[in-house]
Amino acid sequence: MKTYAKMSRLYAPTLKEDPADAELASHRLLLRAGMIRKGASGLYSYLPLAWLSIAKIKSIIREEMEAIDAQEMQVPILTDAALWHQSGRWEVYGPELMRIDDRHDHPYALGPTHEESFTDLVRNELRSYKQLPVTLYQIQDKFRDELRPRFGLMRGREFIMKDAYSFSATQESLQECYDQEKDAYARICERAGLRALPVVADSGQIGGDTSVEFMALADSGEAELVYCDSCGFAADTEAAASVIDIPEGPGSGELEKVATPVEGTLEALASFLGVEQGACRKSVALVAEDGGLVLALLPGDHELNDVKAEHAFGHYAMMSANELERAGLVAGYMGPIGASKDLRIVADVSLKGSVRWTIGANEEGFHYLSARPGRDFEVDEWLDLAGAREGDGCPRCGAPLKSARGIEVSQVFQLGTKYSEAMGATFADEDGRERPFLMGCYGIGVSRMLAAVVEQHHDGQGICWPVSVAPYEVEIVPLDVNDDLVWPAAVDLAERLSQAGIEVVLDDRKERPGVKFADADLMGFPFQVVCGKRAVKAGNAELKVRETGERSDVALDELVELLAERVKSQRI
Ligand code: ATP
Numbered sequence: 170m171k172t173y174a175k176m177s178r179l180y181a182p183t184l185k186e187d188p189a190d191a192e193l194a195s196h197r198l199l200l201r202a203g204m205i206r207k208g209a210s211g212l213y214s215y216l217p218l219a220w221l222s223i224a225k226i227k228s229i230i231r232e233e234m235e236a237i238d239a240q241e242m243q244v245p246i247l248t249d250a251a252l253w254h255q256s257g258r259w260e261v262y263g264p265e266l267m268r269i270d271d272r273h274d275h276p277y278a279l280g281p282t283h284e285e286s287f288t289d290l291v292r293n294e295l296r297s298y299k300q301l302p303v304t305l306y307q308i309q310d311k312f313r314d315e316l317r318p319r320f321g322l323m324r325g326r327e328f329i330m331k332d333a334y335s336f337s338a339t340q341e342s343l344q345e346c347y348d349q350e351k352d353a354y355a356r357i358c359e360r361a362g363l364r365a366l367p368v369v370a371d372s373g374q375i376g377g378d379t380s381v382e383f384m385a386l387a388d389s390g391e392a393e394l395v396y397c398d399s400c401g402f403a404a405d406t407e408a409a410a411s412v413i414d415i416p417e418g419p420g421s422g423e424l425e426k427v428a429t430p431v432e433g434t435l436e437a438l439a440s441f442l443g444v445e446q447g448a449c450r451k452s453v454a455l456v457a458e459d460g461g462l463v464l465a466l467l468p469g470d471h472e473l474n475d476v477k478a479e480h481a482f483g484h485y486a487m488m489s490a491n492e493l494e495r496a497g498l499v500a501g502y503m504g505p506i507g508a509s510k511d512l513r514i515v516a517d518v519s520l521k522g523s524v525r526w527t528i529g530a531n532e533e534g535f536h537y538l539s540a541r542p543g544r545d546f547e548v549d550e551w552l553d554l555a556g557a558r559e560g561d562g563c564p565r566c567g568a569p570l571k572s573a574r575g576i577e578v579s580q581v582f583q584l585g586t587k588y589s590e591a592m593g594a595t596f597a598d599e600d601g602r603e604r605p606f607l608m609g610c611y612g613i614g615v616s617r618m619l620a621a622v623v624e625q626h627h628d629g630q631g632i633c634w635p636v637s638v639a640p641y642e643v644e645i646v647p648l649d650v651n652d653d654l655v656w657p658a659a660v661d662l663a664e665r666l667s668q669a670g671i672e673v674v675l676d677d678r679k680e681r682p683g684v685k686f687a688d689a690d691l692m693g694f695p696f697q698v699v700c701g702k703r704a705v706k707a708g709n710a711e712l713k714v715r716e717t718g719e720r721s722d723v724a725l726d727e728l729v730e731l732l733a734e735r736v737k738s739q740r741i
């Protein structure tokens with residue numbers, strides 16, 4: 170029979186003060202609530218409370234995987250370098266791959282992901298199209314020698330991942346496996362209490378997506394996103410080709426040079442001219458990887474996106490004073506007119522069609538109004554360069570985009586034949602021909618997911634666990650364990666609740682009420698039942714819902730039924 174846990178016995182060493190180097194709420198609160206401890210940079214121990222939550226995340230994953238016929242198994246963490254040579258990733262992976270030699274000087278890597286291992290596993294034994302598709306997965310520690318391990322569980326060097334690999338005979342079958350995993354990942358996020366957006370990580374040749382990242386929305390997230398409430402579109406700002414509204418600039422339509430005696434920001438220029446910032450052009454002077462000098466022109470209210478720029482120019486740098494001079498550009502008043510002939514002029518695609526550009530005149534204190542591409546200067550290339558931002562139009566439906574930050578908790582990917590071809594993993598098709606498997610891979614950061622849940626569910630006092638992943642569902646807080654009314658009532662509640670299948674922890678410590686309340690809020694179990702003398706005498710206890718702070722007096726003999734119902738309905 171399942172019984173309740175006692176706070177006095179729980180290994181959950183709480184901290185009164187905020188740990189010095191913990192910037193993120195999840196990092197700080199998981200440390201303070203006695204749930205994780207750092208061993209070394211990027212290496213964490215999961216203490217009992219965290220491990221209970223991790224177990225729940227794993228079981229949500231397992232249920233969702235079972236529903237789509239994915240089978241759980243395990244491959245070794247240590248992987249033979251020979252496999253990485255076959256896939257070509259031994260070199261490609263770089264310093265993130267943790268490499269080890271055994272006593273015979275044979276090289277290995279600690280798996281950062283396991284495409285090679287799973288491809289190797291099936292390549293000699295999954296022989297016929299009749300056996301396909303097959304999806305295999307594991308939940309296991311992964312190792313990555315991250316450049317900057319940080320934020321506690323968010324970016325560790327050893328972390329828990331669920332990784333799945335599908336093997337199909339046809340593209341249709343791969344698509345089906347991929348869609349099933351993608352749908353399962355959406356459900357897993359939802360069940361774990363995460364508000365997450367599926368963000369297209371790249372789009373396939375045939376229109377659909379071939380990789381999606383699930384981003385848990387959080388201000389602390391590393392990814393910058395734009396999304397559309399109308400049609401569900403979501404993308405990284407660097408991947409989104411948003412629709413940018415370009416207001417026309419001032420002027421008569423004829424090229425006109427005007428004095429602009431303002432300090433060199435676009436904001437100051439726009440306000441001096443009495444126009445929106447978007448009506449002016451931003452000029453970014455850079456040197457492409459091949460050494461070429463480039464002037465990139467953008468809507469004045471948008472930034473050059475780094476990833477898009479890398480795409481267009483390779484590893485680029487901003488122009489030095491010397492290079493500006495060579496290009497015929499005057500800092501603060503840059504523009505294409507009057508610049509050197511060798512300067513490559515590129516402009517953001519959103520500007521195509523705009524005919525009255527406000528741009529620098531390459532002369533201190535002057536700008537041109539109504540400069541017109543094709544008439545007053547040439548644009549060599551129109552490129553997608555501007556980072557999408559809030560208010561831009563959705564590329565799918567045109568509605569205004571919203572912006573948010575996100576934490577990547579999982580990713581699904583159609584690999585195609587990349588690994589099966591490189592590693593010679595084939596099956597016999599209907600006509601007996603050997604063909605490489607079409608593969609998909611699907612990863613969830615289990616430990617990162619725990620941190621993401623805390624990022625979305627906390628307040629100034631501590632964590633507010635959703636029931637589905639809470640270490641315990643109910644905490645009973647007897648205010649005085651020596652009181653011969655309060656204590657027996659609390660124990661009786663704990664017993665009856667656990668008999669009803671609820672996970673209970675009883676704060677049996679001889680601590681002051683203030684200490685107990687603070688710890689209860691910090692650890693953040695979803696429901697608190699406070700047993701004080703006055704309430705118990707009246708046949709009641711106080712029920713507090715951690716996340717909302719809502720409190721109510723409930724009769725002791727109704728409490729078990731009421732809580733059992735509320736808890737079970739929220740377990741999902
Ligand atoms: P990131 O861009 O954050 O480095 P990734 O795209 O390299 O992640 P994947 O290879 O897609 O990560 O791994 C699958 C999942 O594993 C990720 O979605 C993420 O949730 C998790 N993950 C990846 N790296 C780490 C890490 N260093 N610590 C914790 N979780 C991680």
Ligand code: MG
Pocket residue numbers: 382577579580
């Ligand atoms: Mg990823």
